[in-house]
Amino acid sequence: MRQICLMLLVLSLTAGCSQAPNNGAAPPQDPTNNQVKVQQIAPQKLEIKDSQAVADRLEQLATSIPEVENAHCVVFGNTAVVGINIKKDLDRAKVGTVKYSVAEALKKDPYGVNAVVTADMDLDQRLRDIRDNVRAGRPMTGFAEQMADIVGRIMPQLPRDIRNPPVNQAPNDANQVGNPNL
Template structure:
């Protein structure tokens, strides 16, 4: 299912990148992606449909890249969703990076083309998005591109393990007992019965 989703994304996805200057990757930043979702965008679907994904990606990349303290930006667009990766100076502390990221999100949240955008200030993910763009333009094999997209999406949206449907704590001990062989299960039942009888006997004394 995940591969199918990535295939559909890949088919409809067009990327754009604008770069004012190249900055070294920040090796000292936290490994967790620094992202910000533009939740309060005022979405006008008619305005969005006036742009192709490529045009919208270019627009968002140029918008983000033109802001103060942003050295460049990369945008990946698929449908009404967009990833906007920004490059900032490697010497900035995490708090300052967060402030810049917030200013980018604020700049695009009221723009129709910014609807659904996620702003990323993680240098590794921004670099990987650029690499995906280059691979697509170079006509690299689909499977490799899908694997890289899967890895990027996994960093942004980790899969949550499915919860056990059995929420009754009283039924929880029954499952391991059901998995026992008959002899062990009978022995456990007898032991539990003996413990119950012993408890009742002590209570009646």
């Protein structure tokens, strides 16, 4: 029985390896004839040369949405992060709609096509602080301070990572009874 199973396995492997292509046609001689050329229709991301002008432009686009009270943008490299401050009386579902509307408005702009939009109030405040530090001539220091604060909030505190300081216990009467070394 074992030999029959082994023979069937060997035969199926050899038959599977020697099959012709699925459609039975020979492979094309010139592979460049079968390539499809597609025109790029997504907006191209432009290289950001003046980050402050781009930040101002994206902030104006974001504030053009009716429910957005103000916006703060930070540009680093070719990436922009836009924090929006939305009217406080909106419910959560409407906040998502406003955030989506801002993203749609930014998508139509060549500088905003790959921007990140957040409606988190804390992140918006941190973006405002980073932007203010950049405008005050402290881009790296301000960014590093805010990133340290953000990471400090995100980083979990695990009980197993807490190290107890050495405890200097004063000997009491209970410890001294029966232990002459104390």
